[in-house]
Amino acid sequence: MSFIRPNIRHPQLPVNDIGFTRADYEGALSTLCAGCGHDSISASILQSCFELSIEPHKIAKMSGIGCSSKTPAYFLGNSHGFNSVHGRMPSVATGANMANRDLVYIGVSGDGDTASIGMGQFAHVVRRNLNMVYIVMNNGCYGLTKGQDSATADKGSASKKGVPNPYSSIDLCETAIQLGAGFVARSFSGDKEQLIPLIKAAVSHRGFALIDVVSPCVTFNNTPKSTKSYDHVREHMNATGTFDFVPLKDEITTQYEPGKTEEITLHDGSAIRLHKASENLDFSSPRSAMNEIEKYKEKGEVLTGLLYLNPQTPDTHELLGTTSKPLNSLSDKELCPGSDVLKSINSSFQ
Amino acid sequence: MRKIEAVNDFVIKFANINGTGSASANNMFAKSIFRSGVPVSPKNIFPSNIQGLPTWFEVRINDKGYMGRRGGVDFMVATNGQTMKQDYDEVLPGGYFLYDNTKPLPPIYQRTDINLIGIPLTDICIKEYRDPRQRQLFKNIIYVGALSYLLDIEFNVFQELVQDQFKGKEKLITPNIHALELGYRYAKENYTETCAIKVEKRDLTKGKILVDGNTGSALGAIYAGATVAGWYPITPSTSVVDAFEKYCKRLRIDPSSGMNNFAIIQAEDELAAMGMVLGASWNGARAFTATSGPGVSLMAEFLGLAYFAEIPGVLIDVQRTGPSTGMPTRTQQSDVLPAAYASHGDTKHICLYPANPKDCFEMSHQAFELTEYLQTPIIILSDLDLGMNDNISDEFEWHDDTLMNRGKVLSEDELENMSERWGRYLDLDDEGIGYRTIPGTHPTKGSYFTRGSSHDEYAAYTESSEAYVRSMKRLEKKWETAKSMVPAPVGHKAKKKANIGAIFYGTSTDASLEALDQAANDDVHINGLQIKAFPFNNDVKQFIDDHDYVFMIEQNRDGQMKSLLVNELQIDPNKIVSILNYDGMPITASFIVDQLNNVLDQAKVTPLQAEQG
Numbered sequence: 019m020s021f022i023r024p025n026i027r028h029p030q031l032p033v034n035d036i037g038f039t040r041a042d043y044e045g046a047l048s049t050l051c052a053g054c055g056h057d058s059i060s061a062s063i064l065q066s067c068f069e070l071s072i073e074p075h076k077i078a079k080m081s082g083i084g085c086s087s088k089t090p091a092y093f094l095g096n097s098h099g100f101n102s103v104h105g106r107m108p109s110v111a112t113g114a115n116m117a118n119r120d121l122v123y124i125g126v127s128g129d130g131d132t133a134s135i136g137m138g139q140f141a142h143v144v145r146r147n148l149n150m151v152y153i154v155m156n157n158g159c160y161g162l163t164k165g166q167d168s169a170t171a172d173k174g175s176a177s178k179k180g181v182p183n184p185y186s187s188i189d190l191c192e193t194a195i196q197l198g199a200g201f202v203a204r205s206f207s208g209d210k211e212q213l214i215p216l217i218k219a220a221v222s223h224r225g226f227a228l229i230d231v232v233s234p235c236v237t238f239n240n241t242p243k244s245t246k247s248y249d250h251v252r253e254h255m256n257a258t259g260t261f262d263f264v265p266l267k268d269e270i271t272t273q274y275e276p277g278k279t280e281e282i283t284l285h286d287g288s289a290i291r292l293h294k295a296s297e298n299l300d301f302s303s304p305r306s307a308m309n310e311i312e313k314y315k316e317k318g319e320v321l322t323g324l325l326y327l328n329p330q331t332p333d334t335h336e337l338l339g340t341t342s343k344p345l346n347s348l349s350d351k352e353l354c355p356g357s358d359v360l361k362s363i364n365s366s367f368q
Numbered sequence: 369m370r371k372i373e374a375v376n377d378f379v380i381k382f383a384n385i386n387g388t389g390s391a392s393a394n395n396m397f398a399k400s401i402f403r404s405g406v407p408v409s410p411k412n413i414f415p416s417n418i419q420g421l422p423t424w425f426e427v428r429i430n431d432k433g434y435m436g437r438r439g440g441v442d443f444m445v446a447t448n449g450q451t452m453k454q455d456y457d458e459v460l461p462g463g464y465f466l467y468d469n470t471k472p473l474p475p476i477y478q479r480t481d482i483n484l485i486g487i488p489l490t491d492i493c494i495k496e497y498r499d500p501r502q503r504q505l506f507k508n509i510i511y512v513g514a515l516s517y518l519l520d521i522e523f524n525v526f527q528e529l530v531q532d533q534f535k536g537k538e539k540l541i542t543p544n545i546h547a548l549e550l551g552y553r554y555a556k557e558n559y560t561e562t563c564a565i566k567v568e569k570r571d572l573t574k575g576k577i578l579v580d581g582n583t584g585s586a587l588g589a590i591y592a593g594a595t596v597a598g599w600y601p602i603t604p605s606t607s608v609v610d611a612f613e614k615y616c617k618r619l620r621i622d623p624s625s626g627m628n629n630f631a632i633i634q635a636e637d638e639l640a641a642m643g644m645v646l647g648a649s650w651n652g653a654r655a656f657t658a659t660s661g662p663g664v665s666l667m668a669e670f671l672g673l674a675y676f677a678e679i680p681g682v683l684i685d686v687q688r689t690g691p692s693t694g695m696p697t698r699t700q701q702s703d704v705l706p707a708a709y710a711s712h713g714d715t716k717h718i719c720l721y722p723a724n725p726k727d728c729f730e731m732s733h734q735a736f737e738l739t740e741y742l743q744t745p746i747i748i749l750s751d752l753d754l755g756m757n758d759n760i761s762d763e764f765e766w767h768d769d770t771l772m773n774r775g776k777v778l779s780e781d782e783l784e785n786m787s788e789r790w791g792r793y794l795d796l797d798d799e800g801i802g803y804r805t806i807p808g809t810h811p812t813k814g815s816y817f818t819r820g821s822s823h824d825e826y827a828a829y830t831e832s833s834e835a836y837v838r839s840m841k842r843l844e845k846k847w848e849t850a851k852s853m854v855p856a857p858v859g860h861k862a863k864k865k866a867n868i869g870a871i872f873y874g875t876s877t878d879a880s881l882e883a884l885d886q887a888a889n890d891d892v893h894i895n896g897l898q899i900k901a902f903p904f905n906n907d908v909k910q911f912i913d914d915h916d917y918v919f920m921i922e923q924n925r926d927g928q929m930k931s932l933l934v935n936e937l938q939i940d941p942n943k944i945v946s947i948l949n950y951d952g953m954p955i956t957a958s959f960i961v962d963q964l965n966n967v968l969d970q971a972k973v974t975p976l977q978a979e980q981g
């Protein structure tokens with residue numbers, strides 16, 4: 019089924035390849051605090067989908083509970099959204115994806131939603147390699163319940179309350195790599211240049227794609243002693259490199275310096291072209307990725323950008339052997355075995 | 369010595385050790401009765417353990433068709449040394465005790481009022497077989513062979529059963545038949561006139577099947593078009609999904625690609641299982657999960673979301689003995705209240721109460737129709753007794769003109785041609801049910817944000833008290849709509865006019881009906897009502913109003929269904945007297961009759977006299 023955009027209201031606005039304007043990807047007005055990192059991420063998601071020319075109704079937005087999980091109301095207003103319960107978005111996304119494998123699933127969660135109450139579901143959706151983009155808006159605290167430390171708060175980091183966090187932190191990227199995710203990246207809400215191509219690549223990746231986005235909470239965790247504040251992240255951010263997303267149709271022409279540039283073709287034929295900052299990082303090696311992440315951590319730095327990529331991992335449907343048609347489109351005839359079969363089933367019980 | 373004499377009306381119990389292969393031999397025995405045309409009701413009483421603990425298989429044979437548990441044992445097959453004394457003591461006076469007499473019975477076995485049938489099972493096996501595993505397995509088959517002689521069950525029934533059972537593994541047929549013969553011959557040579565209990569061929573199982581309820585539930589889901597199942601293993605519900613998978617692999621493979629027209633995911637826990645169901649149902653697939661009490665507790669939050677955001681989903685709760693882990697392999701009807709009101713806030717859920725495998729099949733199908741029409745979860749409350757035991761049932765039926773009714777779902781064309789503004793939660797038909805859309809249907813119309821936070825008719829977030837109250841009231845209206853759609857209760861009118869009523873549901877039904885018949889024999893006439901669903905429709909209220917005195921027969925300690933009736937129908941609690949069995953074993957007719965009589969005596973209730981009727 020393909021749809022022609024009926025009428026364009028603002029002929030002067032730029033349209034994407036399928037005739038939609040950027041406004042067609044907008045959502046309701048955000049009610050988050052002014053300056054909240056989450057709003058910038060929303061804008062990047064919106065921009066990525068616009069640029070990727072995905073029909074808005076072919077996207078499903080999934081979220082849990084939290085300030086971060088509210089954001090799907092503020093982007094892609096023409097897409098269906100499901101704001102589920104705290105920490106359980108992965109299972110709802112799993113069911114939705116089982117019903118219709120043809121939609122693009124963008125999950126949005128918080129660090130509380132993912133790394134505490136939802137840690138179990140997060141781990142398992144990664145293991146199953148569900149075909150979805152999973153964005154964590156990571157502010158190191160529980161914004162919506164007024165700033166308690168979350169499990170991703172770095173040890174020693176202090177929020178507005180001023181008490182340094184005594185516990186070890188969970189690194190969601192390392193967890194995801196360890197559990198077999200095919201696409202793992204870290205970014206910063208304030209770095210659209212990096213985030214937008216990452217989201218685009220994540221959408222094009224088939225299988226589970228995690229982007230852990232540090233996203234400062236201006237109200238509760240933007241203090242000088244917080245490692246998730248704007249200033250701290252800006253000062254300590256180190257990218258694994260820069261990154262272009264090359265859609266399928268674009269011909270690759272430019273030549274790059276060998277060794278530092280790597281091109282990886284994704285399952286849908288599009289490609290990402292990386293200009294690595296360090297030759298030490300091998301994106302296809304979980305061990306190398308973990309090593310680099312830890313190396314930077316030791317220095318008190320945050321490594322951002324693409325961290326790990328394996329475009330060839332089978333997703334949940336492949337693992338299950340599900341038919342290529344969306345299950346929600348199967349007809350009575352395809353699903354109901356009929357009365358004759360039931361007669362023979364009955365006789366097997368006699 | 370007195371001998372229990374019976375034709376087609378007795379209870380035989382097998383005492384075994386689990387993990388020794390007794391289950392298939394015992395099932396073969398039960399099926400031989402079924403194939404002799406005589407109604408049979410086998411019940412497995414098994415431990416929460418994989419190997420080495422006592423397990424029993426209690427079979428009631430009754431050609432009047434009473435299939436509830438009877439209680440009392442006429443014939444014991446004792447093969448478990450650990451429980452032998454207890455099994456010996458349980459035999460009714462005049463009954464029979466079949467045991468392995470390779471070793472003599474110890475001196476404490478002093479009863480003189482029962483008939484001993486010693487068969488040297490171990491000895492025979494040692495002589496016949498060298499492999500220890502075979503010695504173990506064939507011991508079971510040998511006692512079945514002996515029963516064929518002792519109870520007069522035609523031997524060729526067993527021959528056919530063995531042939532059916534080992535279709536494709538023909539090598540196993542001859543040794544099994546040989547083992548049956550060994551037992552048969554030994555009994556014939558040594559116990560010619562011993563046993564006065566007989567099975568006589570009848571024609572009473574035509575059009576019937578012998579199947580467990582969980583298989584019925586699974587097949588119902590397949591016929592209803594369910595494609596997605598998310599689940600987490602728990603006794604006694606696991607076999608629902610096992611059966612679903614088994615039949616999907618046979619019936620749901622896409623013929624051209626060989627791929628699966630279904631997706632079954634073993635979730636990380638029951639929360640995730642329910643989340644998967646809601647995600648899939650929201651996205652337009654028919655989806656279900658199966659669990660038991662502990663899982664229902666975990667699913668509560670999601671059930672509330674589904675109630676408030678109006679998302680379909682089917683939950684099959686195969687109840688077991690609670691609270692907590694309770695007795696995982698024993699039965700109970702103790703999730704009635706937790707299921708009806710699962711989750712915080714003002715929530716209630718539609719519940720269906722199957723009483724036999726055919727109900728399981730039909731209610732499973734019905735649940736999908738109801739959940740999609742009413743846009744609210746449906747909970748089917750089966751239990752271990754029904755779910756895991758083979759039950760005699762009418763054959764499953766299907767009419768090929770039955771099509772899925774997806775309820776109020778807007779198609780692409782309907783959205784395209786819509787003139788007014790669509791609102792997900794607008795009640796256009798005065799039924800309390802809005803029109804929903806499935807993601808991906810239309811490029812510009814029909815998208816909305818599903819949420820468990822308060823929302824208005826257009827699915828927009830709201831903290832307006834008025835909007836909140838409007839949606840809660842509309843959900844109440846939907847509840848009213850549901851009353852006319854759920855299965856109606858079934859009345860069982862006494863033969864004579866009665867001022868006493870008895871209400872029961874699910875697996876309490878068979879024993880209750882038998883108890884009412886027994887009471888009628890003593891000239892106590894009681895009208896029966898089998899509840900099939902919550903919310904209760906008006907017939908239930910009417911039934912209670914029409915009687916001076918009402919018994920509520922159920923299998924839990926707290927009288928949960930009574931509470932539900934009292935609460936929902938505003939009934940005077942004193943009018944309903946509970947008869948409660950909650951020891952984990954299926955309720956028996958004799959227990960019910962005793963309780964009935966006690967209560968009636970104490971309360972000095974005078975049943976209407978026969979002449980008044």
Ligand SMILES: Cc1ncc(C[n+]2csc(CCOP(=O)(O)OP(=O)(O)O)c2C)c(N)n1
Binds near residue numbers: 084131161168
């Ligand atoms: C079961 C449950 N427990 C607690 C809450 C309260 N709660 C709402 S949001 C939240 C934390 C959100 O933190 P995070 O996911 O990091 O999102 P943020 O607000 O920081 O974006 C909590 C604890 C809830 N909604 N549900």
Ligand code: SF4
Binds near residue numbers: 161
């Ligand atoms: S509380 Fe923090 S996370 Fe929530 S909206 Fe405000 S700034 Fe953002």
Ligand SMILES: [Mg+2]
Binds near residue numbers: 156160161
């Ligand atoms: Mg947070």
